[in-house]
Amino acid sequence: xxxxKVVRVRVDPDKCQGHNRCKALAPALFELDEYGNSKEIxxxxxxxxxxxxAYLARANCPEMAVEIIEE
Amino acid sequence: MAEDxxxxxxxxxxxxxxxxxxxxxxxxxxxxxxxxxRATCPVAHTKRYLGAYLPTTYxxxxxxxxxxxxxxxRRVVVREVRPEPPMPSPPxxxxxxxxxxxxxxxxxxxxxxxxxxxxxxxxxxxxxxxDRFIADGRCDAAQMYTRHIPVRVIAHMLDVPESDGDQxxxxxxxxxxxxxxxxxxxxxxxxxxxxxxxxxxxxRTKKPGHDLISRIIMARQDGKPLPPQEVLGMIRLLLIAGIxxxxxxxxASLWHLAKxxxxxxxxxxxxxxxxxxxxxxxxxxxPVTMAREVVQDTVIEGxxxxxxxxxxxxxxxxxxxxxxFPDADKVILxxxxxxxxxxxxxxxxxxxxxxxxxxxxVAIEEWLKRIPDFRLDPAFPVTWSEGTVRGPRQLPFIFG
Numbered sequence: 001x002x003x004x005k006v007v008r009v010r011v012d013p014d015k016c017q018g019h020n021r022c023k024a025l026a027p028a029l030f031e032l033d034e035y036g037n038s039k040e041i042x043x044x045x046x047x048x049x050x051x052x053x054a055y056l057a058r059a060n061c062p063e064m065a066v067e068i069i070e071e
Numbered sequence: 072m073a074e075d076x077x078x079x080x081x082x083x084x085x086x087x088x089x090x091x092x093x094x095x096x097x098x099x100x101x102x103x104x105x106x107x108x109r110a111t112c113p114v115a116h117t118k119r120y121l122g123a124y125l126p127t128t129y130x131x132x133x134x135x136x137x138x139x140x141x142x143x144x145r146r147v148v149v150r151e152v153r154p155e156p157p158m159p160s161p162p163x164x165x166x167x168x169x170x171x172x173x174x175x176x177x178x179x180x181x182x183x184x185x186x187x188x189x190x191x192x193x194x195x196x197x198x199x200x201x202d203r204f205i206a207d208g209r210c211d212a213a214q215m216y217t218r219h220i221p222v223r224v225i226a227h228m229l230d231v232p233e234s235d236g237d238q239x240x241x242x243x244x245x246x247x248x249x250x251x252x253x254x255x256x257x258x259x260x261x262x263x264x265x266x267x268x269x270x271x272x273x274x275r276t277k278k279p280g281h282d283l284i285s286r287i288i289m290a291r292q293d294g295k296p297l298p299p300q301e302v303l304g305m306i307r308l309l310l311i312a313g314i315x316x317x318x319x320x321x322x323a324s325l326w327h328l329a330k331x332x333x334x335x336x337x338x339x340x341x342x343x344x345x346x347x348x349x350x351x352x353x354x355x356x357x358p359v360t361m362a363r364e365v366v367q368d369t370v371i372e373g374x375x376x377x378x379x380x381x382x383x384x385x386x387x388x389x390x391x392x393x394x395x396f397p398d399a400d401k402v403i404l405x406x407x408x409x410x411x412x413x414x415x416x417x418x419x420x421x422x423x424x425x426x427x428x429x430x431x432x433v434a435i436e437e438w439l440k441r442i443p444d445f446r447l448d449p450a451f452p453v454t455w456s457e458g459t460v461r462g463p464r465q466l467p468f469i470f471g
Contacts, residue, residue, distance in 0.1 A: 017420040020183055024346065035178040036425070059408040060350070062416055 006071045008044040009054050013037070015065035022066050026053035038065075087112035090125050092149065092360070092383060093251065098457040102400070105388040114374035120149050123381040124365070124374075125388075129396075129412070131372045132389035135363060135382055136416040139166050142363035142382060144419060148459055149362045149381045150251045160308040161301060163419065170418055176290040176297070177305065177422045180228075180283055186425045189224060193430060196223045196233075197437035205441060205470070209448060213322050213466035220434050221317040224426070225310060230282035231271060238267075243315050248458045261307065268306045272299065283309065309423075316359050317427045319462020320413075321434045323356035324349075326463050327402060328435075329447050334404055339443050342436075348404040349431050354411035355402045357387040358462050361415065386412040387461065445470045 009029050011022065018036035022029070028050055030038045046054045046068075058066040083091050086104055091097065097104060108115050109127040116124050126132050135142050143166050146153065159165070162173035179185070200219055204210040222236035242260045250257030271284050279285035287305050290297060297305070328335040338348055361384040365376050376382070390411045393399040414421035421427070447453065451467035 017417065018178065019414065019420060020425060023183065032182060032184075034182070035175055036182040056407065060410060062410045062412055062414075062420075064410070 007046040007051060007054065008069045008071070009040045009046055009057065010044050010067045010069060011038045011040055012065045012067060013039070015063045017063050017065075019062050021060040021062070022057035025060055026050065026057040029054055029057065044069075087115045088117070089119070090115050090117045091119055092125075093457055098455050098461075101387070101461070102391060105385065105391060106400075109388070109392060114371055114376065116380075120151055120381060121153060122377075122379065123149050123362075123383055124371075124376055125383045125385065126371060127385065127388040127392070128372065129389040129392040129394065131374075132384060132386060132412065133416050134371055135384060136412075136419070138369070139170075139418065141365065141367045141369040143366045144170075144363060146364045146381065147362050148247070148251065149383045150254075152254045153381075154254060159301070160304045160311075162422075163308055163312065167418070172292050173301075173305075174418070174422065176287065176292065177309075180286055181422050181425055183425045186429045189228070189426070190429060190433060192227055193220070193224050193433045194437055196220055196227075197434055198441070201437065201441050208471065209467070209469045211451075211465055212325055212468050213318075213463045216438070217322040217325065217434065217463075217466070218315075218318045220321060221314045221427075221430055224430060225313045228283045229271075229306070229309070230280060230284065235267075239310055239314060243311055246311060247315065247460055248456060251458050264307050264310070265303050268303055272302055272306070312421070313423050313426065315456065315460045315462065317423075317430050319358035319456065319460050320353060320356065320427060321431050322463040322466055323358065323461075324352040324431060324435055325438060325468075326447075326453065326466055327352065327356065328439075329445055329466075329468055331402070332446070334402065335439075335443075335445075337404060338435075339439055344404050345432060345436065347406060347409070349428060349435070350409045350411065351402055351404055351406050352431070353413035353428075354390045354396065354406070354409055356462075357390050357411065357413035358460050359413065359415075359421075360385045360387060360459055360461070361419070362459075386415060442470050 016037050022038050023032055029041060031041050032038055054068055058068055080093055083089050083094050086108055105127045113128045113131055114124055114126045144164055147163055162170050165173050200216050204215050222239050223233040226233040226236055242264050245256045245260035275285045276288050279289055287302055338344055363382045363384055365378050365380045368378050369376055391399045414424040445468045448467035448469045453463055454465040456462055456464050
């Protein structure tokens with residue numbers, strides 16, 4: 001929850017090429033598989049205090065693979 | 072290496088129709104050339120190199136990198152000759168569907184967690200190098216510092232003598248710089264490199280260790296080991312891709328800090344900026360330019376391109392595109408939004424990107440800890456490599 005809305009991150013597995021920028025910038029939100037490709041942790045819900053990290057992850061993904069979904 | 076960078080070439084009169092990435096103006100300062108082309112002719116052409124295109128916008132570079140159907144990686148260097156068949160070095164020279172299985176063999180040893188294990192050795196290497204020249208009050212940082220770091224780290228990973236590093240650097244110079252115009256030198260270097268590693272491959276096939284050569288030998292694709300030629304190709308690739316690239320990136324970063332005291336002081340005062348600073352150095356001074364071969368006629372950003380031509384895929388030019396990066400020509404240590412393409416875009420993303428970032432971070436941190444105050448020595452020139460990988464090859468500094 002952030003600002004009353006549920007905000008989630010999601011990595012598009014077809015776009016991710018394993019640059020690891022999201023993992024470096026928001027380690028609490030993303031995890032890597034054995035090849036270094038990224039995936040959102042759990043259901044991707046961004047906890048309070050992680051919103052800035054989530055937006056930074058999106059702003060630094062060279063493949064535009066990080067999505068932020070506000071519900 | 073500077074002695075080889077003076078070969079004479081026909082002058083370039085029009086960069087949009089006759090560009091030459093081996094021209095002295097390009098080698099010394101390519102950015103104004105790219106800026107002008109981006110504004111006037113975003114996909115330039117040359118008849119040199121048997122015909123080749125040069126895209127300079129981020130959008131064009133990205134479109135080509137993503138289009139593996141029309142743009143093949145079977146050749147990844149723009150050279151004056153195109154021998155058949157091209158020498159395979161999977162996965163960099165592979166197209167789908169062969170690319171992914173080859174790449175997946177190499178990815179696990181290069182994850183961020185694997186790289187963390189190398190950090191103590193990398194820091195020790197940097198300090199051993201600094202110990203050798205710090206008392207002199209000056210050094211050529213390209214020759215005495217930056218060039219030795221990646222080669223020793225990769226030797227450590229391959230478990231071959233770090234003291235063979237100078238030989239590796241010579242082979243890479245012959246392959247990536249001299250080989251652009253001289254096929255005999257290239258073939259000889261590839262052969263020597265293969266002979267050198269064939270001995271290790273044979274020994275570790277019998278008695279594998281935990282090193283990277285053993286991991287490639289032990290890897291299985293569809294349950295089978297790789298053919299010996301592919302094992303050697305991958306080892307050659309790791310060496311070629313991992314050495315003068317990062318050497319160049321560390322050197323360009325230190326060059327920037329030497330000539331920009333405000334940035335140097337800021338980075339020392341605010342070490343927490345190191346991660347964004349490293350990304351910004353990678354963007355502004357991206358060392359690696361790749362290539363593709365056009366295999367079907369197509370259109371890129373409105374420009375028709377014809378099969379049979381090569382494309383010089385300039386990630387460094389893409390990284391300076393103001394349409395993608397505000398103040399693209401400025402180095403901003405805390406740039407918040409930075410989708411730079413220094414490690415490529417699409418399926419051929421550099422396998423060693425986490426290693427390069429580790430080496431850059433460690434090399435700059437250790438340097439700034441020991442030598443916080445340094446500047447360019449006006450008595451000597453800074454010289455740059457030419458061709459596929461751009462970085463300083465002479466970097467004269469005075470300390471204090």
